[in-house]
Amino acid sequence: MPDDDSSPISASDAKRLFADWKAAPALVLAVSGGPDSIALMWLAARWRRSVSRGPRLVAVTVDHDLREEAAREAREVKRLAHALDLEHRTMRWRGAKPQAGVPAAARSARYQLLAQAARSAGATHILTAHTRDDQAETLLMRLLRGSGIAGLAAMARESKRDGLWLARPLLDVPKSRLIATLGKAGINFADDPTNRDAAFTRPRLRALLPTLAAEGGDARSLARLAWRFARANAAVEIFADGAERYLALRGSEARPGGYDAKAFAALPEEIRLRLLKRAIDRYGHEGPAELGKVETLLAALDRAVADQVRLKQTLAGALVSFARDRIRVEPAPIRRQGTKRTSS
Structure with a gap:
């Protein structure tokens, strides 16, 4: 795939991005309404139309009931999903919300609701719209927390959790390409102000990225570093597997x-x-x-x-x-x- 950070994603690019999941019976697309997830849904729908046989696609929006605009944004996602001939479901995080640790609690609730929707739809995979920029931010967050090699590997393109697969087809795609793709297609998206709220760690680190980029630490370099950690971690895991078998024999x-x-x-x-x-x-x-x-x-x-x-x-x-x-x-x-x- 071309590495121009500002070019829209072509139909052939999309075909390569989603090829790994062509044989799946059904895929859940996690779509919040922001630019990344809207691009994920639009690209997945475009890809699905280009193949003669492929998985059923179900777009799922989780309303965390934390912002007044969330319900309206879910309705907008539903309208776009139907325009793309996709099924859509809105899942709501009900009940009392924590006073502290809201982002972590919201992530946990979101996964549980997405998993519930996936099982209901007979889906084997949940596709999220994490980008190269997200990977770079995740690496920085874990670096500051003192994570080990496994943590610094950040996010994997595909990982298993509770019997379902979490897949991230856009993990090596810069956010700018997704916005360019939506701009070319004339598709609107929601703006979540919490993504810029300095009360949370990730937005604060996101604000530092331009400064880091000026010193050579742009999202591409940081994501490459995460990939190198992942490569090293995989090698160490093989060594650990062998050691575990050796100890079992002893x-x-x-x-x-x-x-x-x-x-x-x-x-x-x-x-x-x-x-x-x-x-x-x-x-x-x-x-x-x-x-x-x-x-x-x-x-x-x-x-x-x-x-x-x-x-x-x-x-x-x-x-x-x-x-x-x-x-x-x-x-x-x-x-x-x-x-x-x-x-x-």
Whole structure:
């Protein structure tokens, strides 16, 4: 696809962007009404008309009930979807909204509603309109939070979640090309002022991008960096897979979640960290463990193995222990309501 950042996306470009999902039975298009998602819907409809057989397309708009304009914008998306011969559904985030952490809560609610619509439609994939600009912003956000290699890989073109695939066909497309595409087609789109609200992290970082670009850190370079992290992460994951199989072969007990401590200690720190996090996420019952907390626990575990002292700690609903040259990770006892778990 041509890399002119201001050129409209052609029909042949669109065909390449969506080719990976031609065999899917149905696709849900996440369409908020902004320029990126409107372009996604318009391009997907154009692509679908160009192929003799392809998936059923269902545009879904999530009304978060956070802005007065949201309901009107959903109706505008519905009108355009019908003009493009696409099905459309509006899903509403009902109930009380949190006082803090609204963006994260809204993202979680949006995914749940999109997943609900996808299952109802028999769709295997949810297509979102994340662009190269979004990828660059995500990298910056995770860099500032001190993410590891996996986090700095930012967003993948395709990832699986709860039995559904999240697909991002526009991930290497600059936002400017989408706006140029809509301009050429004469299609209007909504303007969400929260995208410029400096009360939120992403808009503040977005405002910094022109300054970073002047120093060579434009969206293209940042997205390329994320891709390089993704490449490195994939290689390390293969190493971790092999190490996990090796430790399983070295295991002397049939019970799950155990490692030979000496063999584990001989592995590189990054591999030990990943294996420990995998085990905690596998056997824990309180969601994915935070990387920083796993790093702290690994340091304590390494000291215990080196000094040959017993260790027993809980993290994210998993119990991690070391005794008699054996490291174990297993589900922690469920806490009773109103009690706190302690580490030892």
